[in-house]
Amino acid sequence: MWALRRASNPLKNRVLGIGTSRACCAKSEVASCCLDVKASNGDSRLVASDGCISLKRFYSAAHGSPNFFMGCCSFSSQADTKSSAQEEDDLEDGFSELETAASAADVVQDSSVDNLNEDQLISEPELSEEEDDGDGDGVEEPQNELELFDTEAEITEKRPPQKRASSALFKAIMAAPGLSVQSALDKWVEEGNDLNRPEIALAMLNLRKRRMYGRALQLSEWLESTKQLDFVERDYASRLDLISKVRGLQKAENYIEKIPKSMRGEITYRTLLANCVAANNSKKAEQVFNKMKDLEFPITVFACNQLLLLYKRLDKKKIADVLLLMEKENVKPTRFTYRILIDTKGKSNDITGMDQIVETMKAEGIEPDLNIQAILARHYVYGGLKEKAEAVLKEMEGGNTKENRWACRALLPLYAALGKADEVGRVWKVCESNPNPDECMAAIEAWGKLNKIEEAEAVFERMLKTWKKLSSKHYSTLLKVYANHKMLAKGKDLVKRMADSGCRVGPLTWDALVKLYVEAGEVEKADSILQKAAQQNQMKPLFSSYMAIMDQYANRGDVHNAEKMFHRMRQSGYVGRLRQFQTLIQAYINAKSPAYGMRERMKADNIFPNKAAAEQLVQVDAFRKSVMSDLLD
Incomplete structure (x- = not known):
């Protein structure tokens, strides 16, 4: 772990700022560290119960963020597949709509789902934050550490072979109108249908895979109210997670008080922690972490990884605090831990530090998987190290692309980023005879990067002919x-x-759509589309949608509309992001107008300016004195 912390320290000239950091010392056999949220200044520190030792911060000038999304059977996290050339927190899609599966059965199932009026029940907090940037060079890999319910493998083992492909309970839920799921479930039981845990788990799995959290929550509420299922901690934790997604963190916190004390275990609280991280709410996340310490739950690698994800987005200097805590508590880093650190270093353009972390990982006996290889290749590409990128891509192929077909989805956009149209064509040829939707989307993206619009259109038409019914994800x-x-x-x-x-x-x-109109110079049209879409569908737009418009207003020096967009983002729940304030301040700079109270506004949101933001603030300070004003005084 010491080697890992040492590798995490970037070059001296990349230091952003130094704040006092404190870490706890061992009280006895087990250190009693915790994150203590200081209400006075919002600075979270690792504090000691008996004493403290100094710590070098994890300094980083990184830009960008990881993603965090809810997987079909566990919390999942992905260290993003984003270009390091992008600005900090320039977020992307990650919205997994009713995905068209490769099988005909799933296509039929999705087509029936599309007709349901589910919009008011769907809540997508994670699509707003840190989803992959559309580079397509990453492969989603669940972090299977928080098992809220049976995994698909467990379900299929418990069910008769002939029932593995479908769930009668799920079909009954999908056949019901959006707000009458519980009535449909009552009827389903009255008809004498079997209701067992594997059937329930499979139905829940299908609902989560389609991100239909509103229906999943109705199912959970019905199960508890009718006592059709003896709830264990995982069931309560699953319910807590759904409440957080549909109704927000506060309602989820309130629900914990209703859970029997015997069921309020580590799984329950780490579920809440993960949702706080997904919402980028550092204050609540740290409070939950402290609560877990107070309850004497063991410090797990899952909880530490969540803090790493959080600080990767909001305060990279605190990453070293978490690493020190892991070292003192003897918490061994997982492959996902290394993945977060590798991506953080890559985004700060610290390729040397990134390579050191990879070596440390290998020394611990953990080999890079496809996700990490894709992250490395992407950062090599955007760092101008094309030879190193190509070497990683060849390693991903493993000498035989046909045998390593699963790597094609990641390879296509990466070869495109290198400008290698021949390699994109070669990899696509492996998939072309029988592609899956993900490979098709990766090919469309790759051809688009290479300015080969006709080839991208041909792949899309191939998708339409193959699957007939496509989701908006594929059109997009x-x-x-x-x-x-x-x-x-x-x-x-x-x-x-x-x-x-x-x-x-x-x-x-x-x-x-927003980006289509913004790129065409029709910013007002893009603004109108986004506002109408959000009002009519009652769904949360992406962070990047708002920022694409706000950036244009800022460039124009249109303070009024930039402030309006800033306010709308706050109404949608996007609060406490440095990126938003930097864009807003830039609007004032371009308008040559002072920004009264901007520092106070940032402080109220617990936002502390980095070097770039501090320079911006000086330019809009209404009370700063210039050389000429000093002379006149």
């Missing part, structure tokens, strides 16, 4: 290509085709 992939190339007319035609197909439109599509 091509829509982004049009947006990046300012092809407004083609984008409008694609949106019309999408509407004619009866496809359910969500935040992913809105984001692509």
Whole structure:
């Protein structure tokens, strides 16, 4: 762990700022460290019960963020697949709508789901924060540490072979109107249908995979109220997670008080912790972590990884605090821990530090998986180290792309980022005879990066012929290509085709539309589309959708509309992001107008400016004195 902390320290000239950091010392056999939230200044520190030792912070000038999303059977996290060239916190889609699966059965199932009026019940907190940037060079890998209910493998083992592919309970839930799921469940039981834990788990699994958290919550509430299931801690934790997603963190916290004390274990609290992290609420996350310490729960690698994710987004200097805590508590880092650190170093353009962490990981007997290899390759590409990137890509292929077919999805956009059209064509040829939807989307993105619009369109048409019913996620992939190339007319035609197909439109599509109009110079139109979409569908737009518009207003020096967008983002729950304040301040700078009370506004949101933001604040300080004003005084 010492080697890991040493590798995490970037070059001296990359230091952003130094704050006092304190770490706890061992009280007896086990150190009693905790994150203590200081109400006076909002600075979270690792504090000692008996004493303290000094700690070098994890300094980093990194820009960008990881993602955190709810997987189908556990909390999942991904260290993002984002270009290091992007600005800090420039977030991306990650919105997994009703995905069209490769099998015909799933296609039929999804088509019936699309017709349901579910919008008011769907809550997507994680799509707002740190999803992958659309580079497509990463592969989603669940962090299977928080088992809220049976995994798919466990379910299929318990069910008869002939029932493995479907769930009668799930179909009954999907057949019911959005707000009458509980009535449908009553009827389902009255008809004498079997209701056992594997059946319930499979239905819940399918609902979560489609991010239909509102229906999943109704199912959980019905199970508890009718006592159809003897709840164990995992069931309460699953319910807590759904409440957080649908109704917010405060309601989730209130629900904990209703859970029997004997069931308020470590799983319950780490579920709440993960949701606090997903919402980027550092204060609540630290409070939950402290609560877990007070309750004497063991410090797990899952909890530490959640803090690493949080600080990777909000305060990279605190990453070293978490690493020291892990070292003192003898918490061994997992592959996912290394993945977070590797991506953080890559985004700070500290390639040397990134390589050192990889060596430390290997020394601990952990080999890079496909996700880590993709992250390394991406950072090598954007760091100008093309030879190193190509070497990693060849390693990912493993000498035989056909045998390592699962790597194609990551390889396509990475070869495109290198500008290697021949390699993209070669990899796509492996998939072309029988591609899956993810490979098709990766190919569309890759051809788009290479400015080969016709090839991208051909892949999309292939998808339409193969699966007939596509989700908005698939349309949006091509829509982004049009947006990046300012092809407004083609984008409008694609949106019309999408509407004619009866496809359910969500935040992913809105984001692509917003960027389409922004790139075409029609910012007001993009603003109008986003506002209407959010009001009509009662769903939360992506952070990047708001920022694309706000950036344009800031560039114009349009303070009024920049403030309006800032306010709308707060109403949607996007609070406490340095990126928002930097853009807002830039609007004042370009307008050559003072920004009264900006420092106080940032402090109220527990936001502390970095070097760049501090320089911006000086420019809009209404009370700063220039050389000329000093002379006149």
